[in-house]
Amino acid sequence: MASPDSNSNPMFKRTALIGIGLIGSSISHAARRAGLVGEIVCSSQTSEERERALALGLASKAYANPADAVKGADLVILCAPVGAFKEIAEAIGPHLDKGAIVSDVGSVKAAAVRDVAPSMPEGVHFIPGHPIAGTEQSGPDAGFATLFDNRWCILTPAPDTNPAALAKLEEFWRKLGSNVELMTPEHHDMVLAITSHVPHLIAYNIVNTAAHLERVTDSEVIKFSAAGFRDFTRIAASDPVMWRDVFLNNKDAVLEMLGRFSEDLVALQRAIRFGDGEMLEQTFTKARAIRRGIIQAGQDTAQPDFGRNAARARESST
Numbered sequence: 001m002a003s004p005d006s007n008s009n010p011m012f013k014r015t016a017l018i019g020i021g022l023i024g025s026s027i028s029h030a031a032r033r034a035g036l037v038g039e040i041v042c043s044s045q046t047s048e049e050r051e052r053a054l055a056l057g058l059a060s061k062a063y064a065n066p067a068d069a070v071k072g073a074d075l076v077i078l079c080a081p082v083g084a085f086k087e088i089a090e091a092i093g094p095h096l097d098k099g100a101i102v103s104d105v106g107s108v109k110a111a112a113v114r115d116v117a118p119s120m121p122e123g124v125h126f127i128p129g130h131p132i133a134g135t136e137q138s139g140p141d142a143g144f145a146t147l148f149d150n151r152w153c154i155l156t157p158a159p160d161t162n163p164a165a166l167a168k169l170e171e172f173w174r175k176l177g178s179n180v181e182l183m184t185p186e187h188h189d190m191v192l193a194i195t196s197h198v199p200h201l202i203a204y205n206i207v208n209t210a211a212h213l214e215r216v217t218d219s220e221v222i223k224f225s226a227a228g229f230r231d232f233t234r235i236a237a238s239d240p241v242m243w244r245d246v247f248l249n250n251k252d253a254v255l256e257m258l259g260r261f262s263e264d265l266v267a268l269q270r271a272i273r274f275g276d277g278e279m280l281e282q283t284f285t286k287a288r289a290i291r292r293g294i295i296q297a298g299q300d301t302a303q304p305d306f307g308r309n310a311a312r313a314r315e316s317s318t
Contacts, residue, residue: 010035010036010037010038011036011037011168011171011172011175012036012037012038012073012074012075012101012172013037013038013039013074014037014038014039014040014041014072014073014074014075015031015037015039015040015041015073015074015075015076015077016040016041016042016043016066016069016070016073016075016076016077017040017041017042017043017058017059017069017077017079018042018043018066018069018070018076018077018078018079018080018088018092019042019043019044019078019079019080019081020042020043020044020049020050020053020058020059020062020079020140021049021079021138021139021140021142021143021239022134022135022137022138022139022142022143022147022239023079023105023131023133023134023143023147024042024058024077024079024105024140024143025053025056025058025139025140025141025142025143026133026142026143026144026145026147026148027077027079027105027143027176028040028042028058028059028143029058029143029144029145029147030145030146030147030148030176030177031172031176032145033145034175034176036172036175036176037075039060040058040059040060041059041060041061041062041063041069041073042058042059042061042062042063042069043062043063043064043065043066043068043069044062044064045064047064049062049139049140050062050063050064052139052140052141053140056140056141058140058143065091066088066091066092067091067092067094067095068095069092070092070095070096070100071095071097072097073096073097073100074097074099074100074101075100075101075103075172076092076096076100076101076102076103077102077103077104077105077129078102078103078104078105078106078112078116079104079105081106081239081241081242081244081245082106082107082108082111082112082115082242082245082246082249083241083244083245083248083249084245085104085106085111085112085115085116086115086116086119088116089115089116089118089119089120090119092119093119093120093121094121096120096121096124097124098121098122098123098124099123099124099125100124100125101124101125101127101165101168101169102116102120102124102125102126102127103126103127103128103129103155103169104116104128104129104130105129105130105131106128106130107130107192107196107197107242107246107250108189108192108245108246108249108250109128109130109154109156109185109186109188109189110185110186110188110189110250111249111250112128112185113128113156113158113185116128117158125161125162125165125166126158127155127156127157127161127165127166127169128155128156128157128185129153129154129155129156129169129173130153130154130155130156130188130192131147131148131151131152131153131173131176131178132151132152132153132154132196133147133148133151133153133178134147134238135147136234136235136237136238138238138239138242146177147177148173148176148177148178149177149178150177150178150179151177151178151179152178152179152180152181153173153176153178153179153180153181154180154181154182154183154188155169155170155173155180155181155182156182156183156184156185156188157182189250189253190253190256190257192250192253193250193253193254193256193257194257194260197246197247197250197253197254197257198254198257198258198261199235200235200236200238200243200246201247201254201258202232202261203232203233203235203236204235204236204243206229206232207229207232207233207236210229267279268280268283271283
């Protein structure tokens, strides 16, 4: 794979990745695969991650201070947990070049606008973003070039966003492999609350519920996990800090979706209690149709094991 600074005619001359975990490292892999960047630099709070980023060739330079990373960058992407955005934005704001595009990959967009936009100087284009892609792995070693292929990246530009800057960022994500969609931050947060945030909360909760059952031993939970529990544990293995920040920063939308989920769960509870098999079958049939729609849209595979064997093979080849 090409080095982080090998392209002579890039879309962006210097890209700064503020955070170099799964998404940041995958952006590095995918951008170099597509020849989109001249130089990639990164920042991380931990010396271990900085050393690993350099060893893996993810960046030509790795900084402890994000302000140092953004100097001279024409593309800056915040790849840190959402809860750190305000502090990062305040640190990098005075050091951003005029004309630079600043984006992020956070799973909550209204909070990103709230915490980042006030620190952006005039002439800098802040365009929030969220690639809908990931695995339960984290850290610089977790990334791979194909993570964004045929996945969606949502951008939530302000109404007065510079059209040329927006078009350039859209093109960047498409060349990383993504499909791109635009929406408002508020709509994004409501959509992601039900498609991502609440499912993760349920996964964390059901895994902990199983762990607390006195009549079920740890060995039984592990031994019989293929019955469905296993797939919850995969989701629940995601980065705890990232998900803590997601729920704290998308509180209203998550609580609204949890309320709707609770109402539907009570309806299922009543159907089971009163033997309403017709209601149960209709509910399960509708859910099955949604699963088929996801497969038809190319967002998952019908292969056994939810396609994870294929995903692992793809990761090992990058």
